Structures are given as C-alpha cells and as structure tokens.
Amino acid sequence: MNLLGEGIAWIVDPANYAGPQGWIVRMLEQLFYTFGAIAVAAVIAIPLGYLVGHTGRGRDIAVSLSGGFRALPSFGVIILLALGLGIGFKAPLLTFVIIAIPPILAGAYAGFEAVDRKTIDAARAMGMTEWQVMTRVEVPLGLPLLIGGVRSSALQVVATATLAAYVSGGALGVFIFQAFATRDYPQALGASVIVTALALALEGIFALIQKLVVPRGVVAKEPKDVRARAPRPRATTGIPVQEGK
Amino acid sequence: MVRRRLGPAMIEFRSVTKQFPDGTVAVDSFDLVIPPRKTTVLVGSSGCGKTTLLRMINRMIDPTSGSILIDGEDTSGLAPVKLRRRIGYVMQNSGLLPHRKVIDNVATVPILNGVPKKDARARALELLDTVGLDRSLASKYPRQLSGGQQQRVGVARGLAADPNILLMDEPFGAVDPIVRAELQQETIRLQEGLGKTVVFVTHDIDEAFLLGHQVVILQKGGHIAQVGSPAEILANPANDFVASFVGADRGKRVLRIERVDGRDVVVDENGTPTGVLQP
Numbered sequence A: 001m002n003l004l005g006e007g008i009a010w011i012v013d014p015a016n017y018a019g020p021q022g023w024i025v026r027m028l029e030q031l032f033y034t035f036g037a038i039a040v041a042a043v044i045a046i047p048l049g050y051l052v053g054h055t056g057r058g059r060d061i062a063v064s065l066s067g068g069f070r071a072l073p074s075f076g077v078i079i080l081l082a083l084g085l086g087i088g089f090k091a092p093l094l095t096f097v098i099i100a101i102p103p104i105l106a107g108a109y110a111g112f113e114a115v116d117r118k119t120i121d122a123a124r125a126m127g128m129t130e131w132q133v134m135t136r137v138e139v140p141l142g143l144p145l146l147i148g149g150v151r152s153s154a155l156q157v158v159a160t161a162t163l164a165a166y167v168s169g170g171a172l173g174v175f176i177f178q179a180f181a182t183r184d185y186p187q188a189l190g191a192s193v194i195v196t197a198l199a200l201a202l203e204g205i206f207a208l209i210q211k212l213v214v215p216r217g218v219v220a221k222e223p224k225d226v227r228a229r230a231p232r233p234r235a236t237t238g239i240p241v242q243e244g245k
Numbered sequence B: 001m002v003r004r005r006l007g008p009a010m011i012e013f014r015s016v017t018k019q020f021p022d023g024t025v026a027v028d029s030f031d032l033v034i035p036p037r038k039t040t041v042l043v044g045s046s047g048c049g050k051t052t053l054l055r056m057i058n059r060m061i062d063p064t065s066g067s068i069l070i071d072g073e074d075t076s077g078l079a080p081v082k083l084r085r086r087i088g089y090v091m092q093n094s095g096l097l098p099h100r101k102v103i104d105n106v107a108t109v110p111i112l113n114g115v116p117k118k119d120a121r122a123r124a125l126e127l128l129d130t131v132g133l134d135r136s137l138a139s140k141y142p143r144q145l146s147g148g149q150q151q152r153v154g155v156a157r158g159l160a161a162d163p164n165i166l167l168m169d170e171p172f173g174a175v176d177p178i179v180r181a182e183l184q185q186e187t188i189r190l191q192e193g194l195g196k197t198v199v200f201v202t203h204d205i206d207e208a209f210l211l212g213h214q215v216v217i218l219q220k221g222g223h224i225a226q227v228g229s230p231a232e233i234l235a236n237p238a239n240d241f242v243a244s245f246v247g248a249d250r251g252k253r254v255l256r257i258e259r260v261d262g263r264d265v266v267v268d269e270n271g272t273p274t275g276v277l278q279p
C-alpha cells in the first residue's frame, strides 16, 4: 500500500477516530481554537477597525500594529506564552487570537474606507447621526471586506492550531507530533489530510458567506434594458426604461 | 409624529466667512437674503464658493464667522442633524444609498424622523409620481437606473420629509442635455407647485436664468458680482465681469429684429431666426 493509501486507512479506522483520543474529538478541538480565537479577535478588532475606518484616525497605528502582529512567529509566541500561562489551551488560544486580529482589523477598516465618500456625505446631509451613518451605511457596505478578513483569519488559525499540541493543547497536532516521534508516517499523513480538508471546508464556507453578504444593490445587474441587450430589440418584449414622464 | 410648523423659509446670510483649515478662504463676508418660496440660483465658475455657501445652510459646513438665519432663527443654535432632516438636499451624483431600493432611499429621512415604515413607503411611492418616475422602479436598486432617473430619485428623496427648503448642488450637471432640459422644467413645475424655497447651485448661466427668480452671480471667494432677476441682470449688467459672464458682451444674448413679410422676426447673433415678435 502506498503512503497515501495508508494515510486514508488511518483516517477511516474506528480505532483512530472514535473515543476521547480519536481524531473527531481532536478535530473539534481544532475548530474550538479556530472559532474561539476568531470570536475573541472579532470582539476586539471589529470595533477598533470600525472606529479607525469611520474617523480615519489612528490608521497608521492600526496598519503598523497589524503588520507587527503578522510578523510574530506563532511557534515562538506559543512557547513564550506557555511559559507564563502554563501548558494547556490558554497559551495557544491567546496566540491564535493574536494571529486572528490583523486580518479582521484590516477587513473592518478597509471595508469602511471602501465606501464611496459621496455616499457617506449624502447620508450625513440627509440628517443621519454618526452612529446611523456607521450602522446603516458603512457596516452593510463594508461587510464583504470584513468577512474577507475573517476568512483569512480562519484559514491562518485553522492551520496554525496544529501547533497547540506542542504545549499539550490538544487538537489535530497531537497526532502529527506523536507520529514524528514514533515515525508513524501514515498517522502524520492522515492527520495532515484532515487539517487540509478542514481548511478547505472553511474556505468554501467563508467564500459562500462572503458572496451572500454583498448588499443586493451592489451586485444587482444593470437594468434589464432591452436596448442595451440587443441592437434590434423586439418591440413587444420588455418594458422600456421609464426615462421621461 | 407631531410636525412642527415650519415658517416660509427665508434664508439670510449675514457677513458669513468660511476659511478652511488649510487657509483657503472659500467665502468672504457674504451677505444675502434668499426670499421664501422662490428659487434663488447661485451661479459662478468652479471654485468660487457655491457649494460651500450651500452647505453652510444645512450646517454640513459651519461658517468661521458671521451667521445664517432661517426665518430669523440663527442656525448655529440648532442641532445640525435636526436641521438637516428638515432641509432637502440634492447633489450632483444623486448620492443614493447603493444597498437600498429606490423606495427605501426615498423613505430614508421620514423614517429617521420616526414616521412608521409603512407610511413612509406609501408616501415615497407618491413622491415617485411627483418627480415623474414610474412606480415600477420602486423596487429597483440605484445602479439599475439611468443617470436621469437617479437624479429624479434624488429629488424625490430631497422632498420626502416635506421640507420647506430644498438645496440643489449642480443636480443636473452629469446628465445629458435632453434629460437635463426635462429635469429643469420639472424643477420649475415642482417649485411652483410646492412653493418651496429652492437654493440652486450651477455654473451654467442659462440654467440660472431659466430657473432663478433671483440669480446671484458669484466671483471667487463668494464675492457677489450682481444679484437680481434674470431680466434685471440682462438689462443692466453691474460690470464688465457680469456682462461677460452672461454673454451680453459677445452678442450671445443680443437679438435683432428683422422685418420679413410684414412681420417682426427675432434673429440671434448668427442671423438664425429664433421667433417672431408680437405687437
């Protein structure tokens, strides 16, 4: 049997997926890290990003902060935090929060910045309060970019969560670290395949969400204007666009 | 909602100056009385301060000094958000919210004012009639409309809260000439029918003369070159600048009478007949 086949065999073996040590539980731990980190990061990064995006203030700080966070080596941070917080799930979770913040922060403020200034000006001129401009104009129009940020956070964290096992934090990395110690390559491969599948599934789900949150008027196609569609429209089809009275 | 009674909406600029933080003096001690229920057009070339003047009326911009009064009440004492909700504002690019349907765009301000959604939408439909739009467009999104249609929606939205003042900033600048002519006629009809105080900004003197009961010709810094009715300005340009701006010096507005077959025919500077003179 080739290595890939042995990896698949490892995955489908009930001895490997069932029970509290099985990969199903480990996968749920991986997801717990992913969504836990994203939830915490979102609570911190979205209001901050919105504030920066709405006021235009603190943008430089936000940019360099995200840049700095991004440059942090995850592995080093986990070890360092584990020295302070002890082994278990806390240090990895905190690390993943730190990893998840920059893309969400960037998505939040970039989403606001992408809204046409004239639209915002018009909203204000109509008599919207700053809060209403934010909640009724900037948030809905900026949502696709924000979800894009959450999407990249999710992808990074779901892959990086494998490192949690190094400080006894569980998740799918357990199998991989174990496998390398014992040279059990089918297990290493099987667990890697699961991590990859998980990442692909998340990617697919977020891509879908990202599509769904684009406000309708923004994707809505051009008018069903028969004149625009065919040079010689049939006179009986379609309602001509009502231009005059 | 209890609607406070609004006055006839006379607007007064008293020695208004606006200096932007970068030092630009966009408007320099500007004085003007804008009569109620009439159309006043601010006309002048780009950068002369028209938009700044207009936006000081609804406090989108606050003057550096001087005051602006609406029916005798100094606007600096009014809350900007409340003030804006009782003043209609129509801008060049329509400024519609792209993620809201036409009907919801029109209903925005009444809903902000606390009108129940259902009533606001019903009124929005009526307003589409008022501005000459088919009701079938109500459920479209702004992007699905032509430029002219979007401007009409912009006007409907400006009228939605039944304001007594309507500010229009080059609203027809970006639509093609035929649609513009139509929208101009529509604006005249609306103003006459609804009796709003309209303050209209344009750089097009023909548009200014067509729409304005009172025309204010501006020079850089919001300096007034002349104020008057179109007829007064044409009959008596205050100075060379005005004469040149309205085209009186180039013969653009000079018409001649030629006698043809016993009738008086009016011809323009090129000798092209434009009409007949009635005795």
Ligand SMILES: Nc1ncnc2c1ncn2[C@@H]1O[C@H](COP(=O)(O)OP(=O)(O)O)[C@@H](O)[C@H]1O
Residues within 6 Å of the ligand: B020, B021, B022, B024, B025, B026, B044, B045, B046, B047, B048, B049, B050, B051, B052, B053
């Ligand atoms: N926010 C601003 N900051 C600095 N200068 C401005 C600002 N807005 C307008 N100006 C300047 O003020 C002058 C008048 O502008 P504006 O009122 O927009 O003119 P108009 O509408 O007649 O074209 C111009 O010189 C313009 O560059």
Ligand SMILES: [Mg+2]
Residues within 6 Å of the ligand: B050, B051, B052
């Ligand atoms: Mg302007």
